[in-house]
Amino acid sequence: MTAPASTPTAVVTGVGVLAPNGVGARDYWSATLRGESGIGRITRFDPSSYPSRLAGEVTDFSVRDHVPSRLVPQTDRTTQFALAGSDWALADSGLDAGSLPAQERGVVTASASGGFEFGQRELGHLWGKDPKHVSAYMSFAWFYAVNTGQVSIRHDLRGPTGVLVTDQAGGLDAVAQARRRIRGGTPVMLTGGMDASLCPYGLAAQISAGMLSESDDPARAYRPFAAAADGHVPGEGGAILTLEEGRRARERGARVYGEIGGYAATFDPRPGSGRPSNLERAVRDALTDAGLRPEDIAFVLADGAGEPEADRVEAQALSAVFGPGGVPVTVPKTMTGRLYSGAAPLDLVTALLALRDGLVPPTVHVEAPAADYDLDLVTGRPRPVDGDAALVLARGRGGFNSAMVVRRPTGA
Incomplete structure (x- = not known):
């Protein structure tokens, strides 16, 4: 769509x-x-x-x-x-x-x-x-x-x-x-x-x-x-x-890397409130904004906090939207560290280049995800993929959740 x-x-x-x-x-x-x-x-x-x-x-x-x-x-x-x-x-x-x-x-x-x-x-x-x-x-x-x-x-x-x-x-x-x-x-x-x-x-x-x-x-x-x-x-x-x-x-004949197809942002409740994270809603709303279904997403560049509770919340949100192991997930920032406000724009570039070349880069230094996360984590080497859209996630301290969909350029 x-x-x-x-x-x-x-x-x-x-x-x-x-x-x-x-x-x-x-x-x-x-x-x-x-x-x-x-x-x-x-x-x-x-x-x-x-x-x-x-x-x-x-x-x-x-x-x-x-x-x-x-x-x-x-x-x-x-x-x-x-x-x-x-x-x-x-x-x-x-x-x-x-x-x-x-x-x-x-x-x-x-x-x-x-x-x-x-x-x-x-x-x-x-x-x-x-x-x-x-x-x-x-x-x-x-x-x-x-x-x-x-x-x-x-x-x-x-x-x-x-x-x-x-x-x-x-x-x-x-x-x-x-x-x-x-x-x-x-x-x-x-x-x-x-x-x-x-x-x-x-x-x-x-x-x-x-x-x-x-x-x-x-x-x-x-x-x-x-x-x-x-x-x-x-x-x-x-x-x-x-x-x-x-x-x-x-x-004007410009070379187009891709389109910003969809976006959504949510805010998590305060810690200790007993209420769940709103990350899943950000993902679903970004897909809706893009006019896409979960099966239209070729891969996800996750936020990948590296902190057990934050990782668990993100893994649960992805499983809820895409199904257990339902979409390839990667965290290329394991090669750069977390760049704070620079991380997500770099992930957007990574997603666009991955869609262009049909290759998802790996999450380095991780042999396999924890068994209870139900993630199809790309590790070891790049993985070939087919598809026209990817999802990028970013989470900030204080409860910020953002999700963005990028697409291959029309006619690519």
Whole structure:
């Protein structure tokens, strides 16, 4: 079932990827199909005094090769990632931005932490020196909305703008908001998410949540849906996507990765309330929005928290919708760590590339799911699949659930 002809569709025509196992969509996808992990001991600072010492770091990125020198002292690492990713997403789309008025081009991003590293450095200047040593750029470089602002300025995007702060779910929520803007008449939107909080302050904040693995073995630290799962590994990076109105994109001869077909978000009740999670409803509502049935979904990119209770809830929701073992499920973020607001946009790119190539990447470091989860988890090596649609799930701390359906491009 497809959307009525009168309903504008939002299609992905460009992607910009920065991930711990590959910078650029091509390198990321090749590494992911090989099952190549980017998780290792933190190198950006000495993590010896921390109980969690592993992370997915983006190592093959030289900021001065990708960000104008005047912007380097004004920006946090997360913004530098977003600027590079937006450059690549626009270039990949082949879009001549000058062909549209600036008011017809917008940007919506997601952020889970803002500019933590920049903020830590300037607070150090404040307490270690004096207020005169605090950068004037501190007034905005730490802020959650800074990526949206800097990308808007860089590419003269004067149309709709926004930022979503819903932890790991935020990446899907931002893309959904961009889709709404496309449907509302804005021809082009940049969207997605980046996070980069691998600094002492950022790691301390993540440890305080009690969800990080304390294993020092990269092959054992993040194993979602495994019987021995004991938390996740943090990471940095994400993806920026160029979204366009479908008819316009095809008329200009754009290469289309796929369509944002459906979306839904729900909120879980408070812990201890005795009420069940609303993740299943998010999945069903996203399928309804896409006009699809469960059997139309070729595979699922799960949130994969790596925490036993969260994994159990997600496995139950998938079994309820698709039947026990009823759909292939994978968690490629086992190769990158959880990238917070950057994770779901990267999963969307992964889903689109998997639909294009007919290959679902594996969940690494997990031999098999726990027996009581009833999941058909893709492990070991990529699995060939046929199908035109995939489901991406993302869940954020505090009860956020988001689900998004992507489809192969029409006629593909």
